[in-house]
Amino acid sequence: DVKVTQSSRYLVKRTGEKVFLECVQDMDHENMFWYRQDPGLGLRLIYFSYDVKMKEKGDIPEGYSVSREKKERFSLILESASTNQTSMYLCASSLAGRNNQPQHFGDGTRLSIL
């Protein structure tokens, strides 16, 4: 079974802090994704990566950056946290090469910015 592990289930930070959300997958997947989920808005893609050291912007990249130094790890960084970044953050991974592969998700990090 694919295992996608997000480092924290719940996190509380203050406005202006730099926040790191970590995600690790154990299935040697090339693709990794970061989403945020908000009520009534579904899942919105923040950033994704198809390989080590590469990244692509998703639909809502503003205020975020990412890092992928190793294949199994994909980090989401909130450069200067703001209250409108309070959300559920979901990491996912999938096999590369073809589009008919499901993404496998971690359990999410519920982030609150005070």
Add this chain to the structure above:
Amino acid sequence: DQQVKQNSPSLSVQEGRISILNCDYTNSMFDYFLWYKKYPAEGPTFLISISSIKDKNEDGRFTVFLNKSAKHLSLHIVPSQPGDSAVYFCAASAVRSQGNLIFGKGTKLSVKP
């Protein structure tokens, strides 16, 4: 503009009856469709998928139907169980999208005993 639409935010069904969740899409380049199930405070779990070369895929109590001409897919759950109560997301992937998924906003299913 939403490319994947789930027009019903919620659905309530009696235990043992059929649940039908609907999804419409606009992009004719979509060729792979998925359904995910999500419980509160957990990540989405992949449920079932269908390729555009098929019109039906079945896995136990779950069946997905695809109507390409109408750009419509549906998830049927028979019989519905209280444990099926969750938010269901429809997602789609386009040819040469390298695995990017476009998600609908979800439908909250409540199965009442």
